[in-house]
Amino acid sequence: MTESLLLTQAAFDRLKDELERLITVERHEIAKRIQDAREEGDLKENGGYHAAKEEQGKIEARINRLEEMLATAEIGSADASDGVVKQGLMVSCKLNGRPAEFFLGSHEIFEGTKFEEQIEDGDLDVYSPDSPIGKVVMGTKVGDVVSFNAPNGKEISVEILAVSNFEF
Known part of the structure; x- marks a missing residue:
């Protein structure tokens, strides 16, 4: 499916x-x-x-x-008001204690937009909901701490600090 x-x-x-x-x-x-x-x-x-x-x-x-x-x-657009991580939102978090921010969704929706260059330059991180980090953060709430194993086998903890709408 x-x-x-x-x-x-x-x-x-x-x-x-x-x-x-x-x-x-x-x-x-x-x-x-x-x-x-x-x-x-x-x-x-x-x-x-x-x-x-x-x-x-x-x-x-x-x-x-x-x-x-x-x-x-x-x-449609994801609703960030409930503090739940879902596809289509920006996620502010701590990855192993370091501040990070990423968009949870498909990078393909940015192709041909002003954000495409930011993604290529590494200034805007985009993770698929099917990626290791995407799978573990989907459905979590602000304040939750979860962890996952990166492809290299290293365990990474993720503390959800905030979710917000992405403005195209």
Whole structure:
């Protein structure tokens, strides 16, 4: 069973627009580039053809992922007022006693936004609800202390300090 993905209306619309652009514009452009490269002759040593085919694979993979995300999307926003950690919220905590803050949800909802660079630079941490830390903090409340084993086997304690809404 596929779990739903909580998206704001703005994030849903942005992903839907991206899907539409990929299907109606980029898919046709890459098909034209492949056809043009085919007409150049020998495909074995045709760098343009191979680059275009690789790009086509990336476009099709993104289309498939977006279709999957949108099909399981739930429109709304998480409510932080009850102090419970849930998908779609920012979590302020202490990881092994050190202050930390992260968004609990899919990093893919940030693609194409002003926050994408912050994620890439490590200025905004995003953890999936299915990640080790995501699984252990989901449903906890402010003040709770839980722990989990990191992929390297190290035990990490998490003290929940606050939850808040993320403003896109």
